[in-house]
Amino acid sequence: MVFSSVLFLFVYLPLVLAIYYSLPRKFRNAFLFVASLIFYGWGEPTFIVLMIFSTIVDYTHGFFIDKYRQHPWLPKALLVSAMVINISLLGFFKYASFIAEALKALPFFSSMTVPLIPLPIGISFYTFQTMSYSIDVYRGDSPIQRNPISFGAYVALFPQLIAGPIVRYKDIAHQLNHRKETVARFARGVRIFLIGLAKKVLIANQMGMLWDEMRKTMGTNGILGAWIGILAFAFQIYFDFSGYSDMARGLGNMIGFEFLINFDYPYISRSITEFWRRWHISLGTWFREYVYIPLGGNRKGTGRMLLNLMIVWFLTGLWHGANWNYVIWGVYFGVLLMIEKVFLLKRLERTPSWMQHFYALFLVMIGWVVFYFEKTPEMFAYFGHLFTFANGLIGPNALALFLTYLPLMLIAGFASTPAARRIYEKIRDRKAVSYAEIAACAVVLVLCTSTLVSQSYNPFLYFRF
Known part of the structure; x- marks a missing residue:
């Protein structure tokens, strides 16, 4: 279920x-x-x-x-x-x-x-x-x-x-x-749950459909089509997993529990270090508390700290799945974090903010390619499409799909930032907003239900972990 x-x-x-x-x-x-x-x-x-x-x-x-x-x-x-x-x-x-x-x-x-x-x-x-x-x-x-x-x-x-x-x-x-179960906490739980449901049903599932279509024709999509495809997967996995976490938090609120936030807008990060402070926070906290710190953390010199970091990230990759691509993915991020800790992070801070964002997102997207493709030949084939013009700039099918999904991709991009939350926090005390919020929740439930009825079974990506 x-x-x-x-x-x-x-x-x-x-x-x-x-x-x-x-x-x-x-x-x-x-x-x-x-x-x-x-x-x-x-x-x-x-x-x-x-x-x-x-x-x-x-x-x-x-x-x-x-x-x-x-x-x-x-x-x-x-x-x-x-x-x-x-x-x-x-x-x-x-x-x-x-x-x-x-x-x-x-x-x-x-x-x-x-x-x-x-x-x-x-x-x-x-x-x-x-x-x-x-x-x-x-x-x-x-x-x-x-x-x-x-x-x-x-x-x-x-x-x-x-x-x-x-x-x-x-x-x-x-x-x-x-x-303590209160009406206010229950109502907050309903709102958080519906936000998560919308993330999963209205954004993640749709981005998954775009990603599936892009993969089927990746040999004719061109270099831009390949980047659009992996961007779609980046949106899919974020809204799928953060949507589930929001639903879990909302359900917890409905029965009186408070769970910690698991995602904190990771795609606004300016470094890989910051990304992993914002992505799957509960897993990172677990490994830090029960593996990294007991191994000595950063208290025993730089060499030991780097070794501890690599052990943690090898295990993090392995935790995600029993396949070599997950191990490579974990080691990939472990190496990036080591490089940032040794010298790169301080240099990054001296660059323009847009360059920091580009650096982080580019490396995260590369990581998602490694994460997705369990077969190494398919992984390298996709990298070939990302970095060569062998299939042109963008194929007609990829362009048509991009234009079809562009409005949703713009919504996904906006929803990946805290902008909407900040606007809500400024106006939430107004009486009209409370009525609008109730209406919005009802609309979201109706839209999600109608979408679910018309779709086939679509489980959460992290169920397999």
Whole structure:
């Protein structure tokens, strides 16, 4: 089940909200746990057992870490045990086939059969969440959650279960049992959810259609057509993923939770360093808190800092997918960040702002080519179209598609900046604006619903991670 589906919008969500608010507060976490399991199991009932097992592992490890906190070595041993179990589960389901495929290329393993292991939806997200709990309890950053149902609700919480944001336990621990559901927060949640729905249905899906068409004819699109195509993908992945994150935040607000912002207008960045402070913030925060800083961060000299940075970005690439293009993508950004930290960032600051923006966007777009194409020959072929005039400036099909989608691309470009938010913040206290906001929400819901009815199933891109 996906947020951008008629079933979720008009059956599941209304039922969940109606039952949730009809229950006494002491039963709401239990209901959220059950409702979230139904949400997850709707598409993959088999893997509910895996998620529950992961939940039990970290709940019990956290309990005993706290119970034997004064023991000289047992808490650390329990933490290591929790990490090994979690990483083994993630490694088996996500990377076993990838590792077997890599080994098969070696003469000694050439006859090896590569297993086809299905990837449980959301495993990368909820595994990182459960690990954050064990680590936070071990460090003393958070009290243990003694109620297993409340902990289960944290792990399985349907708004952010499938594709994030990755909610660290210490960011939500207090809210699990002491959140406040108010009319104002609920209304804000509806607005944020509809903004995310519009991003996904009205922009991301349409940009995806343009990208698909451009890829089909990339041999005749010309150099400008190739750049228009990758720009369409850049818009698609941003509005798809940030749209999901907005919907998750909105749903969280509707049931009293506050999730941290996961995207902060990354395409206005002036450097790669700034881009990664604005893109998928929850993932970057997780790696910084639980990998980069424990490795020593930047406290042990430049050489160690660069090594730590490369380790983090190798793992970041691998987290996104079990394929070499994701590893290359992670290393690519790791190298760029290393170069910026060593000398480039200070020099960039002395250049005109437009040049900084161009530099950042150009390198991000190159990164999206690496990210998208899992087959290396296709990747290099697309790079050939981006940087040569072998197929001319722009083909007739590419030009026609560009002119057709130009209005939406301009809207996407504007929506990628904080300009609309700033305008809203200046006028939101006016009485007329509140009525206009209600009308706009209704229009967005109608437009999205009519679009969804006419479209085929179109899941979020990050579901596969």
